[in-house]
Amino acid sequence: AQKVTQAQTEISVVEKEDVTLDCVYETRDTTYYLFWYKQPPSGELVFLIRRNSFDEQNEISGRYSWNFQKSTSSFNFTITASQVVDSAVYFCALSEGLTGANNLFFGTGTRLTVIP
Amino acid sequence: EAGVTQFPSHSVIEKGQTVTLRCDPISGHDNLYWYRRVMGKEIKFLLHFVKESKQDESGMPNNRFLAERTGGTYSTLKVQPAELEDSGVYFCASSQGRYQPQHFGDGTRLSIL
Numbered sequence: 001a002q003k004v005t006q007a008q009t010e011i012s013v014v015e016k017e018d019v020t021l022d023c024v025y026e027t028r029d030t031t032y033y034l035f036w037y038k039q040p041p042s043g044e045l046v047f048l049i050r051r052n053s054f055d056e057q058n059e060i061s062g063r064y065s066w067n068f069q070k071s072t073s074s075f076n077f078t079i080t081a082s083q084v085v086d087s088a089v090y091f092c093a094l095s096e097g098l099t100g101a102n103n104l105f106f107g108t109g110t111r112l113t114v115i116p
Numbered sequence: 117e118a119g120v121t122q123f124p125s126h127s128v129i130e131k132g133q134t135v136t137l138r139c140d141p142i143s144g145h146d147n148l149y150w151y152r153r154v155m156g157k158e159i160k161f162l163l164h165f166v167k168e169s170k171q172d173e174s175g176m177p178n179n180r181f182l183a184e185r186t187g188g189t190y191s192t193l194k195v196q197p198a199e200l201e202d203s204g205v206y207f208c209a210s211s212q213g214r215y216q217p218q219h220f221g222d223g224t225r226l227s228i229l
Contacts, residue, residue, distance in 0.1 A: 002158070035217065044119075045207060045220035091159065099214040101147060103161035103172060 003027060004094050006107035013082050014115050021077045021110045023092030029053075034068065034075040035093040035104065045091070051075065082114045118142065120221035122208050128227045134196040137224045141190070141210030147171075148191050149211075149218060150183060154204035162206075165191060195226075203228045 005024045013019045025034065036048040049059065051068050059066045063080045079086055089111045093104040121140040129135050141148045150162040162181070163173040167188035176183070180199070185191040195202055205225050209218035 004158075037220070042222065043205075044222040045209075047217050047219055050217045093159075101211060101214040101216075103149065103164055103175065104151070104159075104218065105161070106151075106159040108158045 002107075003105040004092050004107035006090075006092055006110050008110045009108070010111045010113070012113045012115060015084060016081050018078060018080050019082050019112065021079075021090050021092075021112065023075045023077065023107060025073050025075065025092070025094045027094060027096055029096040031096075031098050033095040035095070036066065036075075036077050037091045037093065039089040039091065039109070041088070048077075079112075082112075084114050084116050087112060087114045120208055120210050120219055122206075122221040122224050124224060125222060126225045126227070128229065129198055130229050131200055132197045134194065135198055135226065137193045137195075137206055137208075137226070139191045139193070139208030139210075139221060141208070142212070142219060145210035145212050145219075146188070147211040147213070147216075147218070148185060149209040150191070150193055151175075151207040151209065152204050153207070153223075154201070159207065162193075198226075198228045200228050202226060 003026050032053045034051050038046045056068050065078045067076045089109045091109045092107045095102050095104050123138045127135050146167050148165040151159050153159040161175040163183050164171045165185045168185050182194045205223040207220050207223045209220045211218045
């Protein structure tokens with residue numbers, strides 16, 4: 001069974017719109033870490049955020065915000081006032097265990113296209 | 117600070133040939149990981165080095181794949197002999213310590229003809 005599900009394969013929005021990327025995870029571990037990575041057209045995977053399972057506080061970084069809800073096993077990512085530079089594939093990932101150093105389980109990614 | 121560097125960026129070989137991919141982690145990073153993404157599927161873990169030791173190689177698909185990290189610096193991933201299903205993008209990542217996030221390279225796109 002897939003541990004990380006990103007149901008949205010592709011999303012298109014017009015510039016300045018807000019967009020939320022969904023991520024649902026599955027694990028039996030009580031301690032785990034969740035991640036979001038961005039893959040722009042250049043190909044590299046850029047680390048965006050890491051949260052551990054004990055910290056359900058939402059986080060905001062500029063136009064980016066993350067909503068972690070253990071009750072629904074979700075870790076959603078919202079981009080406010082989207083820009084063309086936000087166009088990329090976004091991956092949600094899970095690492096089980098105490099340290100977050102264990103291997104990552106990735107979702108299949110969501111391709112976001114921001115139309116000018 | 118230089119990021120994770122992977123060579124080559126793209127490799128095209130014929131079925132049955134051998135290919136070696138290289139990864140240079142961020143300097144000082146003891147943890148090094150290999151992942152791959154085959155067409156249309158999710159990025160999947162292959163193995164994890166801590167310095168020169170294999171911490172976890174549970175994701176290696178079969179014995180045609182051999183990973184090494186001599187001296188605990190750069191790592192190589194050899195595929196011998198390559199099969200059509202090995203085509204995909206191979207990513208390398210590194211992290212400084214047990215509690216640090218993994219930083220990825222640009223990947224090597226491997227095409228088997």
